[in-house]
Amino acid sequence: MKRLVLITAALAPALAFAQEQSPQPDAAMSYGQRPYYLIDKMEDGPLKEKLTSCMAQTPARTDFSVGHRGAPLMFPEHTVQSNMAAARQGAGILECDVTFTADKELVCRHAQNDLHTTTDILVTDLAENCTQPFTAATPEGGATAECRTSDITLAEFRTLTPKMDAADPTASTPEEYLGGTAPWRTELYTDGAELMTHAESIELFRSLGAKFTPELKAPSVEMPFDGFSQEDYAQKLIDEYKDAGVPASDVWAQSFDLQDVLYWIENEPEFGAQAVYLDDRDAVPEGDGGLIDPNDPATFEPSMQELADMGVNYIAPPLWMLVTLDDAGEMVPSAYAEAANEAGLNIITWTLERSGPLANGGGWYFQSVEEAIDSDADYFNVLDVLAQDVGVAGVFSDWPATVTYYANCHGL
Template identity: 75%
Template sequence: MLHRFLTSAALVAMAAPAFAQSEASSDMSVSYGPRPAFLASKLPEGELRDTLMACTATPQQTKFSIGHRGAPLMLPEHTVESNVAAAQMGAGILECDVTFTSDKELVCRHAQNDLHTTTNILVTDLAEKCTQGFTPASGDTDASAECRTSDLTLAEFRTLEPKMDAANASATTAEEYQNGTANWRTDLYANDATLMTHAESIALFDSLGADFTPELKAPSVEMPFDGFSQEDYAQKMIDEYKDAGIDPSRVWAQSFNLSDVLYWIENEPEFGAQAVYLDDRYEAEDEDEGLIDPMDASTFKPTMAELKEMGVNYIAPPLWMMVTLNENGEMVPSVYAEEAKAADLDMIAWTLERSGPLASGGGWYFQSVADAVDSDSDYLEILDVLAQDVGVVGVFSDWPATVTYYANCMGL
């Protein structure tokens, strides 16, 4: 258990001896592994397949490739090990989803209330501190639980063991609930993985030569939390980069809450210039709606031009919002993407390789192009459209090697 109490400096030293601390991506030791070439080999005959199969580009780190929670296709998300793997695959930007503990310390978790699916908390003594303890499956009712970082102190959080994000909905015991990993993922690398605070992630990512895209997660608790306001929360995240001496040009702070983005633009303009609005208006027609109440940022449904006028320079919708099918059934940019481009907004896509096997259409992330998706090689097809036609500046991926390979081969 000692490794769970390591300081930031110790985490950096442990992370990977092959990575010398340097901001130069050319110093990184990057390897694609077998997956990108495998996907390329499954592409239909044509220019994209020929280009990728003939690629001899030297593997190197690229900011076009963004590690989504590290490399959670196969490693527990938001762990040291997952992010080291992402860096080894050439991800030039790494993500810490930021939330807080009961003592208001910032930690890396995808949600404030995901500990029951991403850690072993339910089979520890800390289970009694959960907002909702384990309830077994019964009849038509699934097993459930809810455990929040805000239920624990930082010291208690550090004692948890991370695992692949999953739960067994038919479980009748907490032990069974732990075992729900999809059969296209793996638990092979889940043992002895290491949780991180936000400050520790900064030190680690910096040591790997990568830049930063922290996401301020929506609290599950009512704010202010014990006097800790939403503005305090947004400021604390930025302060940890300032305390670490990180140049603002290396940080892309994210939030689904437009108020957070506008706070950074007004109060931390150097960071706000690269703040990313995670647009969750999952209907294309929303782009033509104006402000519902210009005095209340929580009700904004701005047009692309209005976002730009507010000082927003980056937006990041799910990848399916930026593509559609034309009359020939080919993937092409959506009206949403065209409107964003016309407003001079840079776009970032999420999330590639989160859908598992694509034989059945790709699920939520491919819903706008499902009729054209029937093979894992379609990960490369949509990536090509996003890069060449939509013009995104970066792509989040659960397995960054695929995006790195594409970017290196295409000279992005």
């Protein structure tokens, strides 16, 4: 991805995700302590020297830094407070994962069926509406439940209280099931957190000076749902930006379903020019083309050039698919990254700071470079390869301050 000048989609959609050349400082913006903590942990070398030299810089908003569900490392995801925190950390683009309620209203949730882990629904009267009621843990298996936004109306959704996304699989009661928050997250910022509709997220993000990257989530219900088709769903997402007067150049609509992206390209070409194909073909055997190996271009079905020929301008794989290790054990771009760049696709990636403390290889997000990952300092090392060698246009993060600091330091 060649970067980083933000211009309108009508002039050059292939570069629109990048940052304006002269971002303006925000009086309410702060990096907090985490970027400095990570820099202090780094081994001595050119990158540490560069990042250290920027410690006195003034934070500035950058479109390179994308709030992933806000700032859910420490705030309940997809809440007003989580997104305010992300904006104050300099995220230039904020995300609302979009799903729908029983009355077909769009709301911000990571999945249609996550209310049992992201809200208090199981300890309210609405628990009786859940697709799968709470079942206590037994010696044979853990506690279970499934509560969908499509199980309740928008009015009922508004009565729920959000919480950190977690569940206790050993729970014997619904109250116990609400626990399970990872020890490296926190409950400090849950009190008073507020849920949002998609339309409310548009107004909030605009008031915060941020742009928009809504993700159309795969329904948990069979479609059409009460006459509401997948195409209706995809169109309604776009219509809420049009109704709010948001220019298409400020919106990067996302979907893991290539057919949604192609729908936008054909039916809403201004928005389709910046539609993002979230690529999880590494994980979905029945997806578009089946499993792919990021280091074997022969498995890329459809190929990067075929995606570009379809009108796709943005592709967004998990970060591990973009990097690999060379014979010397150094992190370098994968064949996937090289092919995407060769086809002229803009690359966005996810998700930094979702893994907690990095040790013993860093977990799923770092699986392709696990031998080079042994401490939290590697968040910056991986970010540097993504930015400088892969050439990504933006990075989703659960704590955007880290990406913002790096981007500001490097003029991104």
